[in-house]
Amino acid sequence: MTLLLLLMVSFIATGNWAQERVWTWQCQEGRCVKQLLQRNETPQGLEACKLVCDIYSTLWPRPTGKVELGRVLVPINYNAITIIGISGEGRALSENVGQLFSTAADNFRNRLTTMFKKQEQRTSGGKSLQVQVTIHDSSTRTLTMESDESYELYISEADYSQVHCNIVSAQFFGANYGLETLSQLTTFDDAADNLVIMRDVNITDSPAFPFRALVLDTARNYFSVASIKRTIDGMAASKLNTFHWHLTDSHSFPFQSSTYPQLSQYGAYTPQQIYTPQDITSVVEYARARGVRVLPEFDAPAHVGEGWQWAGPNVTVCVNAQPWNKYCVEPPCGQLNPTNDTVYEILGGIYHDIFALFDSDMFHMGGDEVNFECWRSSLDIVNWMTSQGMGQTNDDYLQLWDMFQKKAYMKVVEANGGNEIPIVLWTSHLTAEGAIDKYLDNEIYIIQIWTTGRDAAIANLVNKGFRVIFSNYDALYFDCGFGAWVAEGNNWCSPYIGWHKVYMNNPYTLLTNLGVDVSPGTAARELVLGAEAALWTEQVDESSLDGRFWPRAAAMAERLWSNPDEGWQQAEYRMLAHRERLVQRGIQSEALEPQWCYQNEGSCPSQG
Template sequence: MIVLLFIVFVAKVSASDNIEKSYSSPWHYECKGGLCKKEFITKEVTNPTSLEVCELFCDASSSLWPKPTGHLSLSKNMVQIDPDKIMLDVQSGTQIKYLLERNIVLLKNIVKNVGGKLVNAGGMEMLIRCKGYLEMNNIKLTLHTDESYNLTVIQMDKTKLEVTITAKSYFGVRHGLETLSQLIVFDDLRNQIQIPNEISIIDGPVYPYRGVLLDTSRNFIDKTSILRTIDGMAMSKLNTLHWHITDSHSFPYVSKTWPEFSKFGSYATEKIYNQEDVKEIVEYGLIRGVRVLPEFDAPAHVGEGWQWVENDTIVCFKAEPWTNYCVEPPCGQLNPTSEKVYEILEGIYKDMIQDFQSDLFHMGGDEVNINCWNSSAVITNWMQTVKNWDLSESNFYMLWHYFQQRAMDKLKIANDGKDIPIILWSSGLTNEENIKYLDPEKYIIQVWTTKHDITIGRLLRNNFKLIISNYDALYLDCGFSAWIGEGNNWCAPYKGWQIIYDNSPLKIIKLQHLESKRHLILGGETALWTEQADSASIDAKIWPRAAAFAERLWAEPSSTWIHAEQRMLRHRERLVKRGISAESLQPEWCSQNQALCQV
């Protein structure tokens, strides 16, 4: 045994003596079987490859996240680039030009931080040309926007690379620039920022709606954290920040028409979002290809902030025992019989439409409690005397329908008399007996129940467009301790990135045998409800799990998570390098010793 150990030791010393001394590490990586294998650099290795460079070529979709949906070709000839020599050549309208110039500044900053302080000076110039826009000044994202792009990189001579991004919209160009940034890597063997000298990619998303819901009512989320969330979304080609901005717990949104709401309903005077904050967040999102979609949830999920209005505008606020009137404290619902409610809604809708400039509006409509309304003498008297309705459950759904119609009318008035696509949560109104109250031409339904729920099939058969947010895979707040009582919270267990990645909207509708309705699936959304999250913890709860669903929505790959694991580890590192405190998935040893952490 001693002789054997001595032989092994001598062999290792001998290998070490043969390592080429000119590189910053004794290790390099070789692509074997689709994985990057760690090897010694010996004198026989004439052109050693760093891990980041190896990862570019050692998989069908390189290290890009999300994986491209079309053609992908990369040269293995890497060249050094100088981030200070990245330039934009764009012929377009002033709005698109301004946005692209901002993106080039972002790209330069990203590239400069790729290798930190170790980067050797020098490198080639990179000239970026953008072309192909159908509408030169159209910078509004809609469900019909073409977000596809073609990206090519060609080495023109020894000093210059030419990048061409061809897209029909600004948003396609932006996605192309994000892909370009992910193809620029740090070669830690040579301490250089490098890129393949020839690239050809054709890419575009499968689904037009790719979102993250962020609740800022249960706990306040500061502006910096919201902007950082948008950064992560842009890196993952997610395009919708669904901002659940108010709820029964607090009212941090500053309404220009009704400023009393935030005065009465915010947690503190500084815990608000005023017009300047919203404007900054919306513009920040636009530059990064992300729409900011407001939700004003009603008629349930209201309470704090309404104290200044007459008493009959809300009912069962803070009612006890709360379990009889709502799903979590504090309870509160709007009174559909109050004219003041609709006056207030019109003002709030107008403010939100002006502030957010979104092509969609989310009206909530979640978890209405019939018993809450039934506990109000004002409501029950109105139903019986004005409408001649009895107090059966079906008539309370008639009341809800009445509210929805009135609220929708006010939204149209607030939108200068024009219709705007409305999103509602799946709810009692999407049950078999009540779905007649909803018009599939006017409403998009966001489904939060499980992927096996027959509601999905019912909605598709009735031709509703859907956004998939099934809680059994896409709720990011699940799997922690209960915040009321003991044990785990209601939607435990925790949803790991693997479950989220494999949550395919296409497979969900196949479970319902409704593949012919595929065109009705607009996309999906992960959701972070913040009963147990705030600015200090949202990064780790959102990332990189939301990025897992981002690839599902962008590419709808036929493969499962196991084929994406190495790229996911790489993308998580990319998020961290860009300032997002994404949750760690494995020891770093696993990414440096690929496939050795698999069962």
């Protein structure tokens, strides 16, 4: 007893007790198994085991083409990493793409820094890492629906002192994804106390869908530029490519218009809670260097109110009207007056300011939840309709809405230098059967679906040749499943949506279930652009932003990039690893399971 006590005191005094390694992880049948470390056995850390164990390593999203993984880890020297970018002809990259590549290379190094937990003067053993990135199109720097996001990645052990990685892509966007994949094939092995990388790798990868997005509403609650950039970081880590920015709503007007600064002066929650032109330019460029386009939305003719008070009489109607549930879906109410010419003058200025700041290849005009009772409450609108020989039926108000949409669209074209641009609209009465043929052109309009994935109207849209984006609320509304804020009980779209349902939300399957043939090569399949997860922020602010999006948005990301045939069960180990990766990078991603499950793969999901 005395000897044991002396040994314990010795361990505690020297610190060896805390450093003594008891466990190791071994890959067995595709999962990491926790085992007691045997005498003279070389231990392997959990993260190193996970890197070599799963058929797709810890890659998220999993690649879509050739995947050859050597499953042998090589230590690399953090202080001996070289990254160069060249054009397809072997020359230097153009200045514009070169700047983007330089940022992407710095981002890669920063990811390794975070992983390595590098301290000043800390030594790093291992081989040097030489990364050469070839970008064939050295001029394109703006992401569009036609952009090539594919890449090839090769890792080999050149000799006793070097590891070589070659990334080949058509455009910068694929190269950026190749660097992300390379960082995911690297980890810190805490048993070896060093960075390790997988060798003998051959990957060919490209996305299944061209549009992979998140929408953040920054009007109901304000979000700092830093939090928006953090969201974009999570998107880049998950290979999502579109940040849809819902800039304004009836609640507040945080967008600072250069033409009409009164809008944010009257409509922002505080003078500090605005997005200046400099803020927006900063976000757009930050996103561009991470392969993300920023898609602006200015929702109209509904979802307006705060900020318009200065514009004069009858520019807006039913603003903050009560009882609110008669005039809108949530307080405060408010809609533009389509019969007032000042409306279009102001819209023209707003659109001009937006196009000066954003360079997206499409524009979102909102167009949802127009309430005809709101318009009927305005004597000004009613008198104008009577003077035009119109009545007061819903069909008459659809015609009024159509008039607004056409006039507003012409202002968009003017703001875009006279060039037409694809317009995204939410599903609404205007996109319903019987109206859409009459009022909307499928060459111009893309329809974003927010109804359930079982809605027969979705099939109608595709059958009529409209391009569609899925945001079906039964799987992709991440504000669902919390307490109601305008009544008792739960909010309108409860219950909470888990990552499993998000992962299984396959747009092609939804359309197939609705009787639409979307087999490869069909015209209908080409009309499905992708999907977008939505976060409406009545009950979300910056303090809860990360947990609402992540890691569920990553589940959608793999669905849209890889579109796997298998279910979520085959992705669970990698999902848990990606969640840890997001946290490591400073994104406060929601926990999915106890940490014990992360360390004991296969022990938690029910097998029954």
